[in-house]
Amino acid sequence: MSWTERLGAVGVWRGVSGVDVDLARTVERLGYGTVWLGSSPGSDLRAAEELLEATASLVVATGIVNIWNSDAAELAASYHRLVDRHPGRLLLGIGSGHREATPQRERPIDAMNRYLDVLDAGGVPVQDRVLSALGPRMLAVAAERSAGTHPYLTLPSQTREARRALGPDALVAPEQTVVLDSDPVSGRRAARAFLKRYLGMVNYTSTMLRGGFTESDIEGDGSDALVDGIVAHGDSAVLAAAVRAHLDAGADHVCIQVQPQAADVRPTLEAVAAELEPPRITPDA
Numbered sequence: 001m002s003w004t005e006r007l008g009a010v011g012v013w014r015g016v017s018g019v020d021v022d023l024a025r026t027v028e029r030l031g032y033g034t035v036w037l038g039s040s041p042g043s044d045l046r047a048a049e050e051l052l053e054a055t056a057s058l059v060v061a062t063g064i065v066n067i068w069n070s071d072a073a074e075l076a077a078s079y080h081r082l083v084d085r086h087p088g089r090l091l092l093g094i095g096s097g098h099r100e101a102t103p104q105r106e107r108p109i110d111a112m113n114r115y116l117d118v119l120d121a122g123g124v125p126v127q128d129r130v131l132s133a134l135g136p137r138m139l140a141v142a143a144e145r146s147a148g149t150h151p152y153l154t155l156p157s158q159t160r161e162a163r164r165a166l167g168p169d170a171l172v173a174p175e176q177t178v179v180l181d182s183d184p185v186s187g188r189r190a191a192r193a194f195l196k197r198y199l200g201m202v203n204y205t206s207t208m209l210r211g212g213f214t215e216s217d218i219e220g221d222g223s224d225a226l227v228d229g230i231v232a233h234g235d236s237a238v239l240a241a242a243v244r245a246h247l248d249a250g251a252d253h254v255c256i257q258v259q260p261q262a263a264d265v266r267p268t269l270e271a272v273a274a275e276l277e278p279p280r281i282t283p284d285a
Contacts (some may be wrong), residue, residue, distance in 0.1 A: 003148075003171045003252035006088065007059050008033015008245055010276055011255040012269060013175045015039035016047050018261065021054040026266055028058040036063035036093065036150075036175070036255045043070035045078035045090075052086045059088075063150055063175070063255070064095035064132045068113045076122025083128070092124065093150045095132030109137055116145050130171055134207045139165055147171045147251075153195075153204055153230055155211045156249040163250030173253040174246050177217055179233035179260070180268040187233030194259045205214050224225040231259070239268070240275035 012027045019037060019246030020108050027035050041047050042060050046061040050097035065075060075092065082090050094115065096108035112131070119129065131142035131150040139162065142149045148171030162172050177194060198204040205218045208226065217226040228231035239256070246254045256272060257266040 003173075006033075007091070007171075007173065007253040009247060011036055011059075011061070011173075011253060012265075012273075013038055013063055013255040014265065016041040019051065020045070022052040023265070024055050024058060024060075027269065028055045030269055032058075032269070032273065034059040034061050034091070034253065034255065036061045038063045038257075040064070040066040040097070043072070043075035043078060045075070048090065049078075049082055052082060052089055057089070058268035059091060060148075061091035061130075061173075062093045062095075063091040063152075063256075065098045067094060067111055070098060070113045073122060076119050076124050079122075079124050079128070085117040091147075092119075092127065092129040092134060094129055094146075095150075096138075102275060109141060112138065112141055112199065113145070116141075122202070130173065133162075134203055135210075136165075142166070144168065144260065148173065151175070151207075153198060154207060155175070155229060156210050156245040158207070159246045159249040159251050172251045173255065173278075174251055175255050175257055176242055176246060177231045177257045177259055178239040178242065178268065178272070179231060180236065180239060180258070180271055181233055182235045184233070187225065188227055190260050191231035191233045192227050194261075195227055196221050202237055228244070234276045236271035239272050243272070243276065 010031050010032055013036040016037040016039050024035055027080050035058060037047055043065060096112055108214045127147050129146045130148050132147045133139040133142040134151055143166050148166055150173045154174050159172060159174050179187050179190045199218050199222055205267045210219055213226050216225040231237045232239050258268045
């Protein structure tokens, strides 16, 4: 089974506290293959378990479990508890987060390798875990010790680079933030409000610079070019085109994050699903 067959070509990314059973069932009904639980879900995986129990075929992925505040042994035990009941429907997204939010006691690369050692010992297979790999060194770890990469706030050109680095069989599953708003002024305002906090985080700004943006682009609230390049805003056709751009660049799966987060995300999910033609929103549909 290919990654697209397993996860669907398109999924939904949302903070773990913002995904309840009703939303998960809506995501599944609309044809999205996977829901990604963001904002550091706990290693007990209770939130994922609830959604798996309430849906029939939806894959639940973590985006991401933070290695600095989630116990690896507990995560391994939780993984087995869930896959024993729901085989093939759980994917562990794992990452080191960002230094501004989480105290880091050692180099992220070293900490990640130690974390993966525990998952290996706990019997978590490589094909059921994926790393949030933004820089080239973490991408190398992802290639060696996981199924692939789940990058956040990246461009289609960086999806293409990840595909070249990881090869044809690895999972490349980028997140794409979207704002359903045909007014370019208010749409960009919402996109900029979302992006602003990330402009103070070194791992994300470094990724932006590697993607071709300049120091002036990331200053202040970010340039229009930066905001427009990272956050798709416009009508449903524009948002669907942003998803297809990642798929065309080599992604197996793209998960969309709807902004503003406080708004009802269902109208956007319905509009994008209609553009991408479910079921499971295959890119060739």
